[in-house]
Amino acid sequence: MKYTYKRAAYWLFIFILLSLVPLIVALTGNIPGYRGFWTELGVALGFLGFGMLGLQFVFSGRFRKIAPTYGMDNILQFHRETGIFAVIFVLAHPVINLISNPEFLEYLDPGVNFMRAIALYFVSAFLVLILATSLWRIMFRLDYERWRLVHGFLSLAILFIGTVHAIQVSHYLEPFWKKAVIGASFLTYGYLVLHTRLVRPCFNTKKPYRVVSGNRERGDCWTLKVEPAGHKRLDYICGQFVWITIGPTPFSLQQHPFSIASSARDKTLSFTTKETGDFTSSWKNVKPGTKVFLEGPFGSFVPEKGHxxxxxxxxxxxxxxxxxxxxxxxxxxxxxxxxxxxxxxxxxxxxxxxxxxxxxxxxxxxxxxxxxxxxxxxxxxxxxxxxxxxxxxxxxxxxxxxxxxxxxxxxxxxxxxxxxxxxxxxxxxxxxxxxx
Ligand SMILES: Cc1cc2nc3c(=O)[nH]c(=O)nc-3n(C[C@H](O)[C@H](O)[C@H](O)COP(=O)(O)OP(=O)(O)OC[C@H]3O[C@@H](n4cnc5c(N)ncnc54)[C@H](O)[C@@H]3O)c2cc1C
Incomplete structure (x- = not known):
């Protein structure tokens, strides 16, 4: 797929628009009285951060309509960078509000509202944790799979507490339809996670592949050849990649991206790896007949006709x-x-x-x-x-x-x-x- 300015501008526009949805909802219709620049800025950053955070579920969810446009690595890089800004904006919301108006300190007083105060303590800790583990995963000695699990849990928890907080405070969310939009946004993003982690693997169980052979290659590499077990091989363009799970079920934390190294004309698919960690080191022990699940294809690393x-x-x-x-x-x-x-x-x-x-x-x-x-x-x-x-x-x-x-x-x-x-x-x- 060729990169173009038009496509870049289109996706950027969609991103900005969707990020602004919570803020637009808050500022639509009757809005409450002005409480000073810093307080309103703090609130606006909260809504903006909430919108940007929710969108991260779209980028990290491997949706094939989006993924081929800019390549998975670019999309994940975008996710990483905009995700950092989203977390900073959400964190700036309480910081600015507490500094600009100390009356907000009562939000943190469990004596005034126990559940609200505890939730705010938790969400602040989660925000710091998600930022730190994403920036310094290796330093935290988190392997990729465990990090991904923690990352998903923290993101959902932050979004959930943020939704409940916005609806509870309700300052900009009257009448009811505004609360409904914010609630629906959370449910949509929550469903995207369910779709990626449960619905898609569920469909995938019906399309298993079987290992045909495993071969050692030069450079300490190992090639696995797989064939579809009783269904049509997935369609792909050379240069693309798939997410591989090896074993009896696609419901696994061990799902890794691999480029398809075989010819798009082959009936079988082959993948070659070099040992880097636990998953890639396990390939040499995979026996012919072992089940494999593939999700994809993904990627825009593909040659265009005429070039x-x-x-x-x-x-x-x-x-x-x-x-x-x-x-x-x-x-x-x-x-x-x-x-x-x-x-x-x-x-x-x-x-x-x-x-x-x-x-x-x-x-x-x-x-x-x-x-x-x-x-x-x-x-x-x-x-x-x-x-x-x-x-x-x-x-x-x-x-x-x-x-x-x-x-x-x-x-x-x-x-x-x-x-x-x-x-x-x-x-x-x-x-x-x-x-x-
Ligand atoms: C689009 C794409 C295509 C790839 N194609 C190939 C290929 O053809 N051959 C090959 O040898 N390698 C390929 N890789 C790299 C391969 O996915 C990683 O080497 C592998 O996931 C490492 O897993 P591990 O448990 O063995 O090592 P670990 O030590 O757990 O991970 C090493 C590094 O691999 C990356 N990684 C690990 N797990 C995942 C995951 N689930 N999702 C995304 N990244 C992960 C992280 O950057 C991590 O730091 C590809 C990666 C991408 C993004």
């Missing part, structure tokens, strides 16, 4: 490129492709033999880049640099799409270098495996 391909891949980042190149081979695609493939050493170059064969079957030029080359190596050495990309740039770069996938530092350099070399941002596509 040549310029692929800048590092290490295990090769997987989406393998999907593209294998599909080009199987469909006798006449387009040209350049692959700059960065690795530490020659022995660890995953799929190097197959790439050699594919480069003879289609119009593919593979440029291996090694950090630690063997003796007598005549190819490129070192890391990805602007000069290296310039050297291998196609004659008509505007006719190419540029795909980047690999370790984050490599991706940062490649993205900046391509922009410095004058490549239009709408032609540059990145897939980040390391989200946080």
């Amino acid at each position: 040549n391909l310029f692929l800048i891949m590092g290490g295990i980042g090769i997987t989406p490129a393998m999907g593209m190149l294998r599909t080009m081979r199987d469909s006798q695609d006449p387009r040209s492709a350049v692959l700059i493939y960065a690795n530490t050493d020659w022995e660890g170059v995953t799929f190097r033999e197959e790439l050699d064969v594919i480069s003879k079957e289609i119009n593919l030029k593979v440029i291996h880049l090694l950090e630690k080359p063997p003796e007598g190596w005549k190819g490129e050495t070192g890391l990805v640099t602007r000069d290296l990309l310039k050297k291998h740039m196609p004659d008509n770069p505007e006719k190419s799409m540029f795909f980047i996938c690999g370790p984050n530092p490599m991706m940062d350099i490649a993205e900046i270098s391509l922009r410095e070399l004058g490549i239009d941002w709408r032609l540059i596509y990145s897939e980040r495996f390391e989200i946080i």
Whole structure:
């Protein structure tokens, strides 16, 4: 899917509009008397933060209407950044109000209203906790799965207490329909969570896949090949990815994103991983016949018709490129492709033999880049640099799409270098495996 200014503006407009819904509701119809700039600002930030927080459930919920537009990594990055602002706005609401008008201190007095005071203490603690665990997950020694569970629980609890608080205080929410809209917003966002965590896996139980084989690859990688068990294989475009659950049920905390590395023409799907943690290390023990569940496809890391391909891949980042190149081979695609493939050493170059064969079957030029080359190596050495990309740039770069996938530092350099070399941002596509 091609990036465009129009689509970016459209989604930004929708985001701003939906974020403002609670504030617009509060300011519609009869509004109470003015209580001074700081108090009203504090209240406005509360409503705005509430709207932005609710929308985070849309971004993190892997909705396929939204996900393909900008790529999962970009959407999660957006979620991360706007989520931080949402939490800061919600936190600013009590801080500004308490400083501007000490009468609000009674909200925190359990002697005046026990439930209200306790709820406000809890929500403040939850807000600080969600911010801290999102920014410093590793420091808190939370693995990704546990963090995701805590994160979901905290977000829902914050939104629930915020809804009850706004309805209870009711200052801007008279008459009743305003309370109904705020309540309905909470229920909608709550349903999105249910949809992602329960409804979707429920549908998925009917479409299991079965492991056909597991194979070791160069570079300490492992490939799992899976086939649909009694149903049609999911439709996807090469370069896309799916969320994988391995085991008897899709209801699992261990659901991870993986690029589809096989050709879109294959009946089976294959995924290749490099061991990084508990899930990826478990692949080598997965026996043929084991059930697997796939959710997707997702991703906008896909080549458009009529464009040549310029692929800048590092290490295990090769997987989406393998999907593209294998599909080009199987469909006798006449387009040209350049692959700059960065690795530490020659022995660890995953799929190097197959790439050699594919480069003879289609119009593919593979440029291996090694950090630690063997003796007598005549190819490129070192890391990805602007000069290296310039050297291998196609004659008509505007006719190419540029795909980047690999370790984050490599991706940062490649993205900046391509922009410095004058490549239009709408032609540059990145897939980040390391989200946080
Ligand atoms: C779009 C996309 C495509 C990917 N394709 C591949 C691929 O083809 N091959 C491959 O080896 N790796 C791929 N990854 C990375 C892979 O998902 C992680 O390496 C894997 O989830 C790590 O899990 P773990 O338990 O083994 O390691 P952990 O040590 O638990 O996690 C290592 C890191 O992986 C990420 N991660 C872990 N769990 C999840 C999760 N449930 N959802 C999102 N991110 C998570 C986090 O950034 C975490 O810090 C892809 C990632 C993304 C986002």
